[in-house]
Amino acid sequence: MFRTLFLFAALSLALHAEKKAINPDELKGAPGAPAPMFSGGILVDGTLYVAGQIGADPKTNTVPDSFEDEVRLCLKRIEYVLRDANMAVGDVVAVQVYLTDMDLFARMNAVYGKVFATELGNPRPARTTVGVTKLAAPKARIEITVTARK
Numbered sequence: 232m233f234r235t236l237f238l239f240a241a242l243s244l245a246l247h248a249e250k251k252a253i254n255p256d257e258l259k260g261a262p263g264a265p266a267p268m269f270s271g272g273i274l275v276d277g278t279l280y281v282a283g284q285i286g287a288d289p290k291t292n293t294v295p296d297s298f299e300d301e302v303r304l305c306l307k308r309i310e311y312v313l314r315d316a317n318m319a320v321g322d323v324v325a326v327q328v329y330l331t332d333m334d335l336f337a338r339m340n341a342v343y344g345k346v347f348a349t350e351l352g353n354p355r356p357a358r359t360t361v362g363v364t365k366l367a368a369p370k371a372r373i374e375i376t377v378t379a380r381k
Contacts, residue, residue, distance in 0.1 A: 251273070255312055258311055271311070271315075272316060277380060278380045279312070279313065279379040280378055281309055281313070281379070284308040284309050285305055286303070287368060288304060289311075298339075299341075302342040305375050306375065309377055318379045320346060323378070324356050324357065324380050326359070326376075326377050328361070328373065329360075329362075329366065329375070330360065330361070330363070331362075331364070333362040335373070336360060
């Protein structure tokens with residue numbers, strides 16, 4: 232009986248894990264801009280789920296003409312969320328990349344590879360790359376979301 236009650240209590244705690252929104256100041260946008268309709272990330276039991284980030288300048292919300300700059304901004308935005316959750320790129324375990332043009336894959340991968348450089352004992356995260364017809368932001372060519380764990 233005690234074992235059953237203990238198991239029930241443990242399961243109840245797991246089901247009611249505290250969720251913490253992670254919203255870095257850098258992603259709050261220009262003064263007077265409408266607040267985003269989502270959190271930059273959600274931290275639950277040591278796992279961080281970062282919302283899809285595009286490569287738009289956080290202050291002006293403009294997407295640069297250079298695709299490589301767009302990828303860098305996208306990854307920088309992810310780094311802001313990781314930092315505010317006391318994590319770093321090395322804590323990322325899974326990445327999902329969405330490209331509006333799969334011909335951009337090699338160019339994306341060149342920038343991505345510099346950020347997620349393999350270090351001894353720190354493998355690159357698992358990654359999925361998907362071609363999509365378009366993203367929610369009209370000029371965006373890439374969106375990336377990650378999952379990280381300390």
